[in-house]
Amino acid sequence: MQYPYLKRLPGFEYLAPETVGEAVELLARHKGQARVLAGGTDLLLDMKRRQELPQYVIGLKNVRSLDFLNYDESGGLSFGPLVTVHFVETSPLIKEKFPVLSQAAATLGSVQVRNLATVVGNLCSALPSADMAPGLIVLGARLKITGTNGQRLVAVEDFFRAPGESILAPDELVTEVRVPNPPAGSGMVYLKHMTRSAMDLSMVGVAALVALKNGTCDEVRICLGTSGPTPLRAVKAEEVLKGKRFEANLIEKAAAAASRECHPRSSLRATAAYRRDMVKVLTRRALTRAGEQAA
Amino acid sequence: MKLMMQLNINGVLHESEINVRRTLLEVLRETFGLMGTKKGCNEGECGACTVLLDGKSVLACLVLAVEAQGKRIDTVEGLAENGELHPLQESFIRHGALQCGFCTPGMLMAARGLLNENPKPGEPEVRQAIAGNLCRCTGYDKIVKAILDAAGRP
Numbered sequence: 471m472q473y474p475y476l477k478r479l480p481g482f483e484y485l486a487p488e489t490v491g492e493a494v495e496l497l498a499r500h501k502g503q504a505r506v507l508a509g510g511t512d513l514l515l516d517m518k519r520r521q522e523l524p525q526y527v528i529g530l531k532n533v534r535s536l537d538f539l540n541y542d543e544s545g546g547l548s549f550g551p552l553v554t555v556h557f558v559e560t561s562p563l564i565k566e567k568f569p570v571l572s573q574a575a576a577t578l579g580s581v582q583v584r585n586l587a588t589v590v591g592n593l594c595s596a597l598p599s600a601d602m603a604p605g606l607i608v609l610g611a612r613l614k615i616t617g618t619n620g621q622r623l624v625a626v627e628d629f630f631r632a633p634g635e636s637i638l639a640p641d642e643l644v645t646e647v648r649v650p651n652p653p654a655g656s657g658m659v660y661l662k663h664m665t666r667s668a669m670d671l672s673m674v675g676v677a678a679l680v681a682l683k684n685g686t687c688d689e690v691r692i693c694l695g696t697s698g699p700t701p702l703r704a705v706k707a708e709e710v711l712k713g714k715r716f717e718a719n720l721i722e723k724a725a726a727a728a729s730r731e732c733h734p735r736s737s738l739r740a741t742a743a744y745r746r747d748m749v750k751v752l753t754r755r756a757l758t759r760a761g762e763q764a765a
Numbered sequence: 766m767k768l769m770m771q772l773n774i775n776g777v778l779h780e781s782e783i784n785v786r787r788t789l790l791e792v793l794r795e796t797f798g799l800m801g802t803k804k805g806c807n808e809g810e811c812g813a814c815t816v817l818l819d820g821k822s823v824l825a826c827l828v829l830a831v832e833a834q835g836k837r838i839d840t841v842e843g844l845a846e847n848g849e850l851h852p853l854q855e856s857f858i859r860h861g862a863l864q865c866g867f868c869t870p871g872m873l874m875a876a877r878g879l880l881n882e883n884p885k886p887g888e889p890e891v892r893q894a895i896a897g898n899l900c901r902c903t904g905y906d907k908i909v910k911a912i913l914d915a916a917g918r919p
């Protein structure tokens with residue numbers, strides 16, 4: 471570490487575009503030398519630690535068109551990259567219609583961090599432990615990405631490439647999150663296992679979404695956090711349940727399948743073997759609770 | 766890179782030429798001499814630097830001063846009004862909710878942020894609101910009681 475005590479920020483030029491067009495243009499002009507700043511809870515820390523040394527910091531704060539949240543019965547939810555984790559945690563609409571997102575938001579950092587941190591920034595940092603990712607993935611959310619060459623829509627599931635690496639090109643900006651309505655009557659849950667009861671990154675996080683029809687599993691989606699290099703959809707576990715009766719023995723089998731298909735690593739926080747065990751426990755719990763909620 | 770910045774701190778507009786790489790914490794303490802806001806970890810973990818931005822609690826060590834322009838910044842120095850301590854401060858004193866006092870400004874501002882949003886919190890909400898504020902001395906219990914008391918809760 472170069473500045474173990476002072477931890478001041480390195481120098482940079484601060485740019486404050488007011489439109490998406492300007493922001494993308496600045497990113498393209500300073501390709502690779504510019505970083506977008508949203509809540510700053512990751513970027514400023516990385517800069518203090520000299521892990522990031524951008525020449526230009528592009529503050530998104532003044533791009534007012536990126537601060538929105540809309541809902542409609544047919545299209546579902548859409549929100550911009552300035553929406554904070556705290557907003558998602560406390561929004562009555564999200565609590566009612568997309569509770570897995572408010573649950574996940576409530577587990578991220580402290581109130582002070584959640585008041586700054588954005589959901590999109592959490593995704594863009596692309597850590598396997600990103601708490602906002604599993605819930606968005608089981609909901610089938612997509613990201614609108616805007617660059618100098620136009621726009622594209624990418625499923626959150628396909629957004630992550632490696633730890634700390636997403637599919638974003640250096641001149642691209644995430645400009646919207648689109649979350650379709652879940653199947654009617656579905657239950658959804660996010661569970662996070664941590665060493666402490668608050669202010670900790672997850673050892674394992676599991677999101678599950680379940681929709682039932684006459685006791686049969688009509689739709690099931692499971693996503694595991696901190697269980698591999700990227701947030702991971704547990705496809706084999708889903709297959710165990712899909713179209714079958716939603717019963718304890720099958721839930722157990724699905725949980726075991728999830729535990730087999732994940733590939734966690736050992737770190738300071740937990741060993742791979744422990745994580746694998748906890749994936750099983752949490753997947754079982756998450757499926758059971760989501761199933762209870764499903765009408 | 767320096768810019769002329771205008772910051773609304775405790776209702777007073779301050780103006781100064783400031784380097785864009787300065788955090789709000791550095792500017793409060795070093796440019797304006799407001800030492801109430803503490804620098805603990807300087808990386809988001811301890812809550813000692815908690816201030817309010819437009820009424821919401823945030824960490825001054827993770828905010829660029831340049832981005833706090835146009836917002837109302839509240840620090841512990843603005844809690845007392847006309848020489849009268851804020852009910853939260855009175856309550857902290859009554860309950861002995863501080864020892865060395867290093868965490869206290871952050872605790873007070875986190876509590877203030879909570880009461881802005883939820884004037885009648887229960888104990889779980891209070892504990893939630895200060896989950897990001899570390900205290901080496903008190904064991905938290907008296908702090909929680911002081912906040913509940915200030916909110917008119919038993």
Ligand SMILES: Cc1cc2nc3c(=O)[nH]c(=O)nc-3n(C[C@@H](O)[C@@H](O)[C@H](O)COP(=O)(O)OP(=O)(O)OC[C@H]3O[C@@H](n4cnc5c(N)ncnc54)[C@H](O)[C@@H]3O)c2cc1C
Pocket residue numbers: 505506507508509510511512513514515551555577578579580583586587588589590591592593594595599600601602638642643644645669670671672808809810
């Ligand atoms: C004390 C502390 C505790 C934490 N605890 C947790 C936790 O429990 N769980 C967890 O998941 N996270 C945790 N975090 C990290 C979490 O706060 C961040 O991941 C946050 O969500 C990032 O959002 P931001 O707005 O602060 O992003 P920033 O720091 O502003 O940006 C993060 C990255 O995303 C890029 N970016 C931001 N917006 C866009 C955009 N629209 N388009 C393209 N790129 C963009 C930036 O360039 C940067 O690379 C914690 C952080 C702290 C400081």
Ligand code: FES
Pocket residue numbers: 803804805806807808809810811812813814815824825826827
């Ligand atoms: S100094 Fe800001 S959180 Fe510790």
Ligand code: FES
Pocket residue numbers: 862863864865866867868869899900901902903
């Ligand atoms: S009173 Fe000493 S740190 Fe809290």
